[in-house]
Amino acid sequence: MAQVSIRKVVKAYEGNVQAVKGIDLEIADEEFVVLVGPSGCGKSTTLRMVAGLEEITSGEIWIGGDVVNDVPPRDRDIAMVFQNYALYPHMSVFDNMAFGLKLRKFPKDEIKRRVDEAARILDIQALLERKPKALSGGQRQRVAMGRAIVRNPKVFLFDEPLSNLDAKLRVQMRTEIKKVHQTIPTTTVYVTHDQVEAMTLADRVVVMNHGVIEQVGPPQELYHNPATRFVAGFIGSPAMNFLPVRVLDDGGLKVELANGVKLAVPPQRVDRYGPYKGRQMTLGLRPEHLTEIRDTEKPNVVRIDCMVDVVEPMGMETLVHFFIDGEPVCARIDPVTHSAPNEVLPLAADLNNMHLIDNESGKVV
Amino acid sequence: MADGTSISANLAAPARAAMAPPSGMRKFMRRRSTIAVLMAMPLILLIAGLVIWPAIYAIWLSMLNKRMTQFVGLGNYAFLLKRNTFQLVIFQSCLFAVTAVILKALLGFIVAHLMHNIPGKNQRIWRGLLLVPWVIPLALSTLSWWWLFDPSYSAFNWILNSLGFQSVPWLGVGWNARFAVIAVNVWFGTPFFMIMYLAALKSVPEQLYEAAAIDGAGPVQKLLHVTLPMMRNIIAITVLFSLIVTFADFDIVRILTAGGPQDMTHLFATYAFSVGIQSGDIPLGASVSLFMLPILAVAAFFVLRGVTRRTQEIAA
Structure with a gap:
């Protein structure tokens, strides 16, 4: 049981390339934190620095009240699950799971008790005598988790553990990981590039980009109140629509789209957006806030007509793609609504959920 | 239609073969294993000539007397x-x-x-x-x-x-x-x-x-x-x-x-x-x-x- 603190941590490689540019992060005891971001954003490097597999260029990492900068991985009392499982191919499942305990000179009966317990939690009791080669991807993943669980470490580290699994198994194992964390609450740092994994698993999500933390917060907060254009675009699928707009006063504060359509800013946002009058900004609107016209209309929902380009029926919803002055836009509509390519479709934009992004700073205002 | 004709042309060959069963020799020559052995034959001959034959010859030599006139076994x-x-x-x-x-x-x-x-x-x-x-x-x-x-x-x-x-x-x-x-x-x-x-x-x-x-x-x-x-x-x-x-x-x-x-x-x-x-x-x-x-x-x-x-x- 331990807190993890990352303070002003920098990782620079030869040639002064900075992979991680001085990040700060406090992780509470028993918290499940997910680091998410595109490839090369520094999330794996951060995790590996916590594990002790990468040296820290500057800054401090604390685990459970101790600075661990110069502590080798084996003395950090952490357990890690790797992307390709990293099971020892010459050892049986039992030996793979028992290896860490054997090295720490645990008594034999205690090792057996712990391995059996972990195998029971992960439902792999029948596989203990097998070699990793004889296991499926999902089973290997379970063994890798078992190897982490038996150690009963202070911190669990997961490095993209589900990316080698097929889509269906990934969803299933995601649930299992969450269940394991509920059964054995342990501080967990989990790295993924998949924002759905991040949203579903995390107590708090850390969005990283270009070696810096863009935003930290609970999944819902990140989704509804993104701090930057990057977070707004990264979290959510399909991604948020971004449209260049001009803020102007035309009988009330409005934003003008590139095609000349003016949309009235909701009254509760007028004070917030007032200072940006006359500026070129970016309007962010999630596809689910751009829907077919519904009977019961809320205030601040405005009509936009679009020329449909592509229609993607997903079953529970239909995605409609079109362009506003050359910018691609996606809307999510009810599947019963008729829509076809090259037809005009009237849509309702819910401006209560609009985001206005400063083009210079990239921040959501 | 070019695709259609090529498909029918491909179908024709097996159909003809099915109608007239080939003789025993032809069947033997057609077997994949026969073809494989034939194609590997140059290498087999090379190994036989350079490895197996000298080895057997050496074993034979080792069982002769000094003047190589008499078989002496071991x-x-x-x-x-x-x-x-x-x-x-x-x-x-x-x-x-x-x-x-x-x-x-x-x-x-x-x-x-x-x-x-x-x-x-x-x-x-x-x-x-x-x-x-x-x-x-x-x-x-x-x-x-x-x-x-x-x-x-x-x-x-x-x-x-x-x-x-x-x-x-x-x-x-x-x-x-x-x-x-x-x-x-x-x-x-x-x-x-x-x-x-x-x-x-x-x-x-x-x-x-x-x-x-x-x-x-x-x-x-x-x-x-x-x-x-x-x-x-x-x-x-x-x-x-x-x-x-x-x-x-x-x-x-x-x-x-x-x-x-x-x-x-x-x-x-x-x-x-x-x-x-x-x-x-x-x-x-x-x-x-x-x-x-x-x-x-x-x-x-x-x-x-x-x-x-x-x-x-x-x-x-």
């Missing part, structure tokens, strides 16, 4: 086993091969590890340099060693003398000569082990070491629990291969000592040469050179069986 082998010199040759060959292979494997393993830790471009240079002993024709490099071991004018004795020690008759005394022969073989064969082990080391996934580090393994435990198990196949194969080649070694002894002093460095190959070619008893020479065959064959069988089993276990 008489030559029985005669050899009773001779003191040949008993010495068996002992020396085993001593030579086993000691040299162990030393080569050990040194190769250490050097491969050192090499593995040299970063990038420098590693290539060192790798190239250390491969040199293995690349130079052995007969030539052994001549240099012969000169180095020379009792009067050699570099080794010069160094010993300048440090205040007596000269050592490197090749003139039995155990010294045996040591010298083994040393040269180790010098020559270590690069082979090094390059094989280096390749094996590079193929061990880095994440296994990381997982072991997190599991609590230090350098020694990583070596024992990750590196060695992952390299077992390569180690087994290189040791077997090197054992066979070292048992059959000829050049080093022939050039350094010619089997002397007092036959104390003779190996199977040099003794076979001395008996068969120099003394003109070809059947006896053939039996000397065939002596190790059954033992090595059995060893090879067990080693390769273990390799296959482990490969099936490990290969993911």
Whole structure:
């Protein structure tokens, strides 16, 4: 049981390339934190620095009240699950799971008790005598988790553990990981590039980009109140629509789209957006806030007509793609609504959920 | 429509074949296995001519009398086993091969590890340099060693003398000569082990070491629990291969000592040469050179069986 603190941590490689540019992060005891971001954003490097597999260029990492900068991985009392499982191919499942305990000179009966317990939690009791080669991807993943669980470490580290699994198994194992964390609450740092994994698993999500933390917060907060254009675009699928707009006063504060359509800013946002009058900004609107016209209309929902380009029926919803002055836009509509390519479709934009992004700073205002 | 016609054309051939069943000979020639054997025939003939025939001929030769006029069965082998010199040759060959292979494997393993830790471009240079002993024709490099071991004018004795020690008759005394022969073989064969082990080391996934580090393994435990198990196949194969080649070694002894002093460095190959070619008893020479065959064959069988089993276990 331990807190993890990352303070002003920098990782620079030869040639002064900075992979991680001085990040700060406090992780509470028993918290499940997910680091998410595109490839090369520094999330794996951060995790590996916590594990002790990468040296820290500057800054401090604390685990459970101790600075661990110069502590080798084996003395950090952490357990890690790797992307390709990293099971020892010459050892049986039992030996793979028992290896860490054997090295720490645990008594034999205690090792057996712990391995059996972990195998029971992960439902792999029948596989203990097998070699990793004889296991499926999902089973290997379970063994890798078992190897982490038996150690009963202070911190669990997961490095993209589900990316080698097929889509269906990934969803299933995601649930299992969450269940394991509920059964054995342990501080967990989990790295993924998949924002759905991040949203579903995390107590708090850390969005990283270009070696810096863009935003930290609970999944819902990140989704509804993104701090930057990057977070707004990264979290959510399909991604948020971004449209260049001009803020102007035309009988009330409005934003003008590139095609000349003016949309009235909701009254509760007028004070917030007032200072940006006359500026070129970016309007962010999630596809689910751009829907077919519904009977019961809320205030601040405005009509936009679009020329449909592509229609993607997903079953529970239909995605409609079109362009506003050359910018691609996606809307999510009810599947019963008729829509076809090259037809005009009237849509309702819910401006209560609009985001206005400063083009210079990239921040959501 | 071009696609449609080509499909119907393809369908026509099997249809015609189905209507008129081919004769027995044609059927035999059409079988995939027949075609495969025919296509491999040039290689089979080559191997039969260059390997199987000489081997059988050697076995036949070893069962003749000295004048090659009479079949004597296993008489030559029985005669050899009773001779003191040949008993010495068996002992020396085993001593030579086993000691040299162990030393080569050990040194190769250490050097491969050192090499593995040299970063990038420098590693290539060192790798190239250390491969040199293995690349130079052995007969030539052994001549240099012969000169180095020379009792009067050699570099080794010069160094010993300048440090205040007596000269050592490197090749003139039995155990010294045996040591010298083994040393040269180790010098020559270590690069082979090094390059094989280096390749094996590079193929061990880095994440296994990381997982072991997190599991609590230090350098020694990583070596024992990750590196060695992952390299077992390569180690087994290189040791077997090197054992066979070292048992059959000829050049080093022939050039350094010619089997002397007092036959104390003779190996199977040099003794076979001395008996068969120099003394003109070809059947006896053939039996000397065939002596190790059954033992090595059995060893090879067990080693390769273990390799296959482990490969099936490990290969993911």
